[in-house]
Amino acid sequence: MYGYKQHDTRNPFTGRHRMLALRLALLVLLSCALMILDHRHQQLDRLHDVLSVLVTPVRWAVDAPTRAVLWSRENLAARQHLITRNRQLREQNLRIQGDLQRLQALQAENERLRELLQSARQVDQQVMISEILAVDMNPYRHQVILNRGSLDAVYPGQALIDAHGVLGQVTHTGPLQSTALLITDPNHSIPVEINRNGLRTIAQGTGNTSRLDLPYLPSNADVRPGDLLVSSALAGRFPRGYPVGIVTEVEVIPGERFARVTARPAARIDRSREVLMVTRRPEPGGNDDRSTDSPATEPAAPATLPGEMQP
DSSP states (O other), rough: SSSSSSOOTTTTTSSHHHHHHHHHHHHHHHHHHHHHHHHEEEEEEHHHHHHHHHHHHHHHHHHHHHHHHHHHHHHHHHHHHHHHHHHHHHHHHHHHHHHHHHHHHHHHHHHHHHHHHHHHOSSSEEEEEEEEEEEEEEEEEEEEESSSGGTTTTOOOOOOOOSSSSEEEEEOOOOSSSEETTTTTOEEHHHHHHOOOOOOEEEEOOOOOEEOOOOOOOOOOOTTTOOOOEEEOTSSSSSOOEEEEEEEEEOTTTSBBOOOEEEEEEOOTTOOOEEEEEOOOTTTTOOHHHHHOOOSSSOOOOOOOOOOBBB
């Protein structure tokens, strides 16, 4: 109409469309021929192997996102499980450690109680187990507070021993608690005798938990390091024959009337937790230990500086 010829686009077999249709037909025929050859004669096995190798990276690339998601999910779940399990094991280990410490403490307490019961069999008087609630250890006073009082028939002057020897004596009683003075207190003295030969003397506290003084032994007294000191029961407070200490040093000073003798307490002064209270009443007319035997001429350390009671 305007000077050029219009083509009829409704005919599919004109021009380029016929070429495409021809190529498609050739490809279909070729595909059919290849399928027949592969199915009947297995002529394309090597080609399959080559194509499989060539396609593998593509297959891996296509599957990579899925595998990454699955791997991440599994690892996150496993990591969370490990974290939870690790926390549970730490808590369990902490509880077990706490139980183990408690069991060790109970085992040590059981051993101490067995030792106390063994000591109780060696004492012919009635005994009562008591626990130390607080201690007062300073150079001027050595005393402890016990969880037994007058309601438990505790009385002043009652002997106090542990599994190894004489520990002290009760000085004050309350309804539920009592106070005991230890044999290492500077103001405490106890009549003793040397177990080897029966020589009697007095052992005085020094304010040191590991030392007792025996100031009234003559220079020619038969005493040696290693001699066992036992209670003589002259004051009526302590059971006779119970260990008090072991002589550690004997020094004879020329010109001096008395020898310088020191001993180590037999009782665990700074370690005992449970003690035995001997429930024997003092004999009539019995005085305190210092006034029974030789007089203590040396002045005692001032008792007006008590230390703070520490539980």
